[in-house]
Amino acid sequence: MTVLKVFEYPDPILKKKAAAVEKVDDELRRFLDDMLETMYSAVGVGLAAPQVGVSKRIVVIDYEQEEDENGNHLRGRPRYFINPEIVWTSEERVCGEEGCLSVPGQRAEVERFEKIRVRYLDYDGKEREILADDFLAIVLQHEIDHLDGILYIDRISRLKRNMLIKKMEKRREEEAREK
Numbered sequence: 001m002t003v004l005k006v007f008e009y010p011d012p013i014l015k016k017k018a019a020a021v022e023k024v025d026d027e028l029r030r031f032l033d034d035m036l037e038t039m040y041s042a043v044g045v046g047l048a049a050p051q052v053g054v055s056k057r058i059v060v061i062d063y064e065q066e067e068d069e070n071g072n073h074l075r076g077r078p079r080y081f082i083n084p085e086i087v088w089t090s091e092e093r094v095c096g097e098e099g100c101l102s103v104p105g106q107r108a109e110v111e112r113f114e115k116i117r118v119r120y121l122d123y124d125g126k127e128r129e130i131l132a133d134d135f136l137a138i139v140l141q142h143e144i145d146h147l148d149g150i151l152y153i154d155r156i157s158r159l160k161r162n163m164l165i166k167k168m169e170k171r172r173e174e175e176a177r178e179k
């Protein structure tokens, strides 16, 4: 498995609407494995294909990862969503803090639907549907947004967004100086 490069704001790939996957085959599954490996290595709970420079409608999620007593990473329950489509949303909404591997070091409160129903293809290309709530619902909405070229910072006020982008740029400058 290969750890892929994670593209960061303001790379234009993150603004692009991703194309549907036409076939779930071994080549695609290899890419899914690489995405998962990349997400684990970047210590994220979700990753969308555009974040690794591939403009396709693919999401991987695992928020049940753990560490053993020696600090080794243990995978939790990897979930793969190919061509995910939100087919229902609850009226209730929730607010939670989100971060993103493409917006390093930052977090902000974002409003999301509390529950969603999503239709998708799984690792084997089988059509499935899931009623997601709690954390999974939030992560899924965040990742599906990526497929439409939307970052979570596009869903907060302009004032907050500008502040956050400034902080991110400052962090980058500091990191560059340390190198």
Ligand SMILES: [Zn+2]
Binding pocket: 099, 100, 101, 102, 142, 143, 146
């Ligand atoms: Zn993200």
